[in-house]
Amino acid sequence: METKYGLEDISQATISRMATYLRCLTYLEQQGTSILSSRELASLTGASAEQVRQDLSVFGRFGKRGTGYDVVGLKTEVEAIFGRGVEQWKCCIVGVGSLGTALIESRMVQKWGFKYVAAFDTDPHKIGTRVERIPVYSLDELKTVVRRERVAIGVIAVPASSARTAARILCEAGIRGILNFAPQSIKVSEKIPVLSVDLSQEFLKLSFYIQRAEQRARDEQAQIDTASHSE
Amino acid sequence: METKYGLEDISQATISRMATYLRCLTYLEQQGTSILSSRELASLTGASAEQVRQDLSVFGRFGKRGTGYDVVGLKTEVEAIFGRGVEQWKCCIVGVGSLGTALIESRMVQKWGFKYVAAFDTDPHKIGTRVERIPVYSLDELKTVVRRERVAIGVIAVPASSARTAARILCEAGIRGILNFAPQSIKVSEKIPVLSVDLSQEFLKLSFYIQRAEQRARDEQAQIDTASHSE
DNA sequence: CCATGTGAAAACTTTCACAGCG
DNA sequence: CGCTGTGAAAGTTTTCACATGG
Numbered sequence: 001m002e003t004k005y006g007l008e009d010i011s012q013a014t015i016s017r018m019a020t021y022l023r024c025l026t027y028l029e030q031q032g033t034s035i036l037s038s039r040e041l042a043s044l045t046g047a048s049a050e051q052v053r054q055d056l057s058v059f060g061r062f063g064k065r066g067t068g069y070d071v072v073g074l075k076t077e078v079e080a081i082f083g084r085g086v087e088q089w090k091c092c093i094v095g096v097g098s099l100g101t102a103l104i105e106s107r108m109v110q111k112w113g114f115k116y117v118a119a120f121d122t123d124p125h126k127i128g129t130r131v132e133r134i135p136v137y138s139l140d141e142l143k144t145v146v147r148r149e150r151v152a153i154g155v156i157a158v159p160a161s162s163a164r165t166a167a168r169i170l171c172e173a174g175i176r177g178i179l180n181f182a183p184q185s186i187k188v189s190e191k192i193p194v195l196s197v198d199l200s201q202e203f204l205k206l207s208f209y210i211q212r213a214e215q216r217a218r219d220e221q222a223q224i225d226t227a228s229h230s231e
Numbered sequence: 232m233e234t235k236y237g238l239e240d241i242s243q244a245t246i247s248r249m250a251t252y253l254r255c256l257t258y259l260e261q262q263g264t265s266i267l268s269s270r271e272l273a274s275l276t277g278a279s280a281e282q283v284r285q286d287l288s289v290f291g292r293f294g295k296r297g298t299g300y301d302v303v304g305l306k307t308e309v310e311a312i313f314g315r316g317v318e319q320w321k322c323c324i325v326g327v328g329s330l331g332t333a334l335i336e337s338r339m340v341q342k343w344g345f346k347y348v349a350a351f352d353t354d355p356h357k358i359g360t361r362v363e364r365i366p367v368y369s370l371d372e373l374k375t376v377v378r379r380e381r382v383a384i385g386v387i388a389v390p391a392s393s394a395r396t397a398a399r400i401l402c403e404a405g406i407r408g409i410l411n412f413a414p415q416s417i418k419v420s421e422k423i424p425v426l427s428v429d430l431s432q433e434f435l436k437l438s439f440y441i442q443r444a445e446q447r448a449r450d451e452q453a454q455i456d457t458a459s460h461s462e
Numbered sequence: 463c464c465a466t467g468t469g470a471a472a473a474c475t476t477t478c479a480c481a482g483c484g
Numbered sequence: 485c486g487c488t489g490t491g492a493a494a495g496t497t498t499t500c501a502c503a504t505g506g
Binding site: 268269270280284285287288292293294295296297298299300 | 463464465466467468
């Protein structure tokens, strides 16, 4: 039951893959699968089998040689790595626009031990209402509420122009980490982790990959044409 | 004006940073900044100055030695790299739940040359309505509409259990790329790029970083305590 | 003199190959 | 015998150092 690991020197890529493994393990558990090999987990997640083993070995030895991994056991270990069981992560949302509302409504997050306890906005029409039972407060109340409720994670879902102000207030309130959905890079104290997700950037990246894929297809076609021509 | 580049062998990390540079350049253009150095762009984006120069050098030589980069000129070049100007990217959304609606309502995407032209759902109450002027069709009509409108990008915003079906239908309709917001890995033909964004995974990652940051802080504090004790 | 652009070194990540164990 | 766990090799990315040119 020892899950001893120095939390340092673990690459972002490893953490991303660990999160993906966890999602797959949950799915497999629901399916009733009890044992799986690194190869199977690899093919489900798009990684290589060696990479799966390497990633897991950073945190401990969870498998049985000759057999593989116990799905439930490994899932429990990976959940522990992500802090599940240690605590219920209380979250708040700053910005109750369509994205903020969507984030609250998508209950995805509850499944992993996260829980929204408050939302904040500057719009007087929204203040005092509730979104899925979560009360919407004025931004002025943020510090008080975050401190009182001991909110751990602040989710920024405001326009880019207000993002930095939101981050500053959250930090002053003693937030422990920030998830930023505004298309604006955020700088706070080194001690507060900030993770930014820029949805429009994903569209840009995809359009690049599309162009590249289509360019490759054209190149291949050209090669086939040349080959058949020289026959 | 030459923007010649082999679109191959460019790392995902470089593309992500390029998208971030583009966001900053747009911001700087609005601010009225006309010239900037690699160092300034680096500090705005969190990369290093060398990395900025290395990234840009993959695509061409856009700067003036001793001076820096012309904001508008560089922005135009980077936009071209992402396919801006080449075409208006037509998008469709599969799944008009809160996330799908939020994606349509957040106009962020229009700014970069993307445009929603259709949405699809299986809910009879939604079919025939409009979300921000975008018509909602039945999923059965997807192939016809995507082909007719020559939709380039399909955005999946359905629950995990329906994601693969959605992807399959999109591919059959001749979509050129997929942006997947469902917490489910998607496998399609090698030729169709798929980019997945799993929001709940971001929460998990953040909780890991919070634990690590707090562990570090405790370790540092312990060292200070030890040091002062041995005095 | 300044900041870019770029080979080369350092650091890091992934893959390989196989020892070790159920 | 099969699959994990792991050092070492191969490959990739980042940083360094400096030549180059406005």
